[in-house]
Amino acid sequence: ACVKAKEWQKALALKTAMREAGIVPNVITYSSCISACEKAAHWKKAVELMDEMRKAGIEPNVITYNACISACGKGKQVDVALNLKKQMEDAELKPDLVTYNSCIAACEKEKRADRALELMAEMRTKGFAPDLITYNTVISACAKANMWERAEKLVEEMISEGIKPDLVSFNSLLHALSNGIQWEKTYNVLVDMKRKHGIKPDLISYATCITTCENAGMWMRAYEIIIQMKQDGIEPL
RNA sequence: CAAUUUUCACG
Numbered sequence: 001a002c003v004k005a006k007e008w009q010k011a012l013a014l015k016t017a018m019r020e021a022g023i024v025p026n027v028i029t030y031s032s033c034i035s036a037c038e039k040a041a042h043w044k045k046a047v048e049l050m051d052e053m054r055k056a057g058i059e060p061n062v063i064t065y066n067a068c069i070s071a072c073g074k075g076k077q078v079d080v081a082l083n084l085k086k087q088m089e090d091a092e093l094k095p096d097l098v099t100y101n102s103c104i105a106a107c108e109k110e111k112r113a114d115r116a117l118e119l120m121a122e123m124r125t126k127g128f129a130p131d132l133i134t135y136n137t138v139i140s141a142c143a144k145a146n147m148w149e150r151a152e153k154l155v156e157e158m159i160s161e162g163i164k165p166d167l168v169s170f171n172s173l174l175h176a177l178s179n180g181i182q183w184e185k186t187y188n189v190l191v192d193m194k195r196k197h198g199i200k201p202d203l204i205s206y207a208t209c210i211t212t213c214e215n216a217g218m219w220m221r222a223y224e225i226i227i228q229m230k231q232d233g234i235e236p237l
Numbered sequence: 238c239a240a241u242u243u244u245c246a247c248g
Contacts, residue, residue, distance in 0.1 A: 027240080028239060028240050029239095029240085030240085031239095031240040031241070032239075032240050033240090034240085034241085035240060035241065038241085061240095062241085063240055063241050064240080064241080065241085066240095066241040066242070067240065067241045067242095068241090069241085069242085070241060070242060073242090096241095097242080098241055098242050099241090099242085100242085101241095101242040101243070102241075102242045102243095103242095104242085104243085105242060105243065108243080108244095131242095132243080133242060133243045134242090134243080135243085136243045136244070137242080137243045137244090138243090139243090139244085140243070140244055143244085167244080168243060168244045169243090169244080170244090171244045171245070172243080172244045172245095173244095174244090174245095175244070175245070203245090204244070204245050204246085205244095205245095207245070207246085208244095208245070211245095
């Protein structure tokens with residue numbers, strides 16, 4: 001059952017073909033198909049597949065649920081995603097770190113920073129330490145909810161817990177600051193990520209800073225950043 | 238190397 005076709009129609013066609021060839025789809029077959037739907041944000045199909053496999057007497061496992069939660073997240077269905085997490089708890093399956101990260105990502109898509117933060121607190125009580133991805137996702141959630149102060153705090157928090165922020169962390173923080181039109185802070189972060197953390201800003205980082213300066217009416221500053229970007233070997237598009 | 242999680246934009 002090796003499904004490498006990453007487009008959902010193809011994956012589903014393959015599954016049908018398998019059945020017709022007399023091969024019984026197993027958990028992994030379904031999980032793969034759900035994953036294929038996920039990339040296309042086809043959350044309804046993903047949920048349908050879960051039902052279908054249950055009817056076929058195949059029990060979804062943690063990975064199956066995680067894939068489906070992710071699919072719902074991409075389709076902006078937080079409630080469906082959180083319901084799935086409940087379902088798996090009822091089915092005496094233990095949500096794992098990926099489950100939480102996927103649920104938090106679902107909240108992020110819907111700008112539900114409050115729920116994302118709640119979930120992060122909940123996972124701690126269940127003995128899961130938030131990892132880099134957890135933090136990055138929550139920071140991004142704060143960015144979308146216009147909570148740049150919280151985003152700043154989260155970065156400090158992760159550092160104090162020994163998790164090194166990466167390029168994604170900083171880009172998310174930059175977006176948070178950008179949405180708050182904190183152009184000075186945005187610029188400081190851009191400088192700090194390179195000087196203090198050894199992370200090279202990429203095109204996204206620079207573009208975010210430039211946009212912020214433009215929104216703040218700081219045209220000269222925006223221009224200076226473009227110059228720096230070119231010195232860094234990154235070309236504006 | 239059979240399946241699952243994070244940033245902007247496009248889709």
